Amino acid sequence: MDDTELTKAIEGFPIRSWLQKHTRVYSGGNVVYADCPVCKGKKRLGVYRQSRLGFPLATCGRCKDGGHHNGVWTGATTIPSFVKLLEGTSWRQTFALIHKLSGVPEPPWERPADQKPEEVPADAIPLKDCRDDEKAVLMLRSRHVAHLVETTSLAIGGKYDERVILPCNYQGRYMGFEAKGTHVAHDPKSLYGTNMETQLTVYTALSNDDRREDLVITESVLDAETFHTLPINAVGCYGGFKEEQTEAILRLGPKRIYWFLDGDAWTKLWPAIRNFLPFVENYVPPMLDKQDPNSLGPEGCMNYLNDAIKIEAELDLIGFGLQLGRRL
Numbered sequence: 139m140d141d142t143e144l145t146k147a148i149e150g151f152p153i154r155s156w157l158q159k160h161t162r163v164y165s166g167g168n169v170v171y172a173d174c175p176v177c178k179g180k181k182r183l184g185v186y187r188q189s190r191l192g193f194p195l196a197t198c199g200r201c202k203d204g205g206h207h208n209g210v211w212t213g214a215t216t217i218p219s220f221v222k223l224l225e226g227t228s229w230r231q232t233f234a235l236i237h238k239l240s241g242v243p244e245p246p247w248e249r250p251a252d253q254k255p256e257e258v259p260a261d262a263i264p265l266k267d268c269r270d271d272e273k274a275v276l277m278l279r280s281r282h283v284a285h286l287v288e289t290t291s292l293a294i295g296g297k298y299d300e301r302v303i304l305p306c307n308y309q310g311r312y313m314g315f316e317a318k319g320t321h322v323a324h325d326p327k328s329l330y331g332t333n334m335e336t337q338l339t340v341y342t343a344l345s346n347d348d349r350r351e352d353l354v355i356t357e358s359v360l361d362a363e364t365f366h367t368l369p370i371n372a373v374g375c376y377g378g379f380k381e382e383q384t385e386a387i388l389r390l391g392p393k394r395i396y397w398f399l400d401g402d403a404w405t406k407l408w409p410a411i412r413n414f415l416p417f418v419e420n421y422v423p424p425m426l427d428k429q430d431p432n433s434l435g436p437e438g439c440m441n442y443l444n445d446a447i448k449i450e451a452e453l454d455l456i457g458f459g460l461q462l463g464r465r466l
Contacts, residue, residue: 143242144233148217150240153185160224174198175224176207185217196220212415212451218381219413229385255314256331262291262303274302274320282435283363293317298329304359306376308339308386316341316359316376328358328377337382341374342390353392354443355379355410356431357400364431368440370396378403379410387414394419396446398439400430408455421446422455424462 154166161175161183174183179200186195195214202213211223222232237244265287268275274292278284291303301317301324314334319327330336343362344350354372356362362374373390375383379399387395395418397407411420423442431439447458 143237143244147233147237147240147242147244149187150242151217151221151236152239153187153217156221156239157185174200176210177201185220210416212412214452215412216381216409223416229382233382253333255312255333258291258303258305258315258331259293259296259298261295262293262298264291265302268292274300277320278302278360281360281364281432283360283366283432285366286360286363300324301329306334306341306359308342309344309390313339313341318360330376336376337380338386340383340386341376342371343373344371344390350391351393352396353387353390353394354396354398354439355387356398357403361398361400361431364434364436364439367436368443370443372398378406381409381413384413388417392418394421396421396423396443398423398425398431398442400425402427404459408452411449411455412452415450420449422449422458423447424458426462 153170154163157163157170157172161173163170163172164181165171168187170185171181172183172185173180177198177200179198182200183196183198186197196217196219197214198207199213201207201211207213211219215223218229218232218236221227221236222229225232225235227235234244265272265275265278272292275287278286278290286304289305293299293301293303298317300320302320304316304318306313306315314331316334317329317331319325341359341362343359343366350371352370354362354365354370356364356372356374357378358376359374362372365372371390373387395414397411397420399407399410407422411422414420423446425434425442434442447454449455449458
């Protein structure tokens with residue numbers, strides 16, 4: 139998905155005319171006021187083309203006060219999430235509607251039949267056949283994911299030279315691969331195979347059938363695999379969570395989500411969590427700056443799982459952040 143085109147579509151979305159299909163609208167311009175279609179509060183809904191947070195926002199003061207929204211939303215959300223809420227559509231249908239009404243052409247969601255995910259490079263060497271002191275092997279061991287040595291390979295030459303090739307699956311379906319850098323000269327740290335839909339899918343490290351209702355969200359394949367010995371399932375978001383990945387995560391059927399994003403991603407937590415509040419319970423562990431699952435290891439991750447705080451509103455996250463010395 140092209141973020142530039144999507145941003146243009148959201149900015150050009152005809153908020154006033156679209157809202158008139160769902161409720162009574164009173165004014166337009168930079169802020170469109172209307173009766174809230176959720177709680178029916180008169181003139182309580184404001185849809186801002188540019189909010190103080192830096193992106194378009196829909197908010198209802200009455201719903202935010204609590205007790206009026208029936209758990210449907212928190213009273214504040216992004217334009218795409220609000221369109222999805224009122225239209226009752228999937229994420230793909232939602233973005234298709236936003237592009238259609240804004241007049242901004244939508245990049246193709248579906249991969250053409252002749253554009254299959256790139257296969258693992260044929261000349262890559264299985265890591266299990268490499269020496270124990272091979273840099274790639276040492277890297278995986280130092281990151282608490284030594285078990286991946288048995289299923290990954292090392293590229294020799296070409297575009298992915300000296301990168302670890304990590305096959306990526308979504309619920310058993312091959313989606314492509316991540317080529318992970320093994321030394322500081324590798325920039326960027328990760329490359330992805332051709333036709334890899336990193337915006338729309340996630341990496342699933344699902345192995346514990348008895349804990350399907352609990353799901354950890356991490357930023358990468360290696361972070362997700364850090365949980366492989368723990369009684370919980372994990373997914374990796376290929377470089378950080380993206381709103382378009384919401385549908386792929388909810389399709390896994392979790393009831394509780396634990397947000398193990400890197401410690402320096404604190405300001406991204408609330409925009410991510412609010413997409414899930416109507417559907418699942420959300421928990422945040424007290425990870426510090428510069429920490430991530432890889433650096434913590436399975437034991438450290440388990441400790442943080444036990445100390446995770448339930449987040450039901452933005453104030454919960456703000457208060458928790460202050461305890462950790464952080465601000466949203």
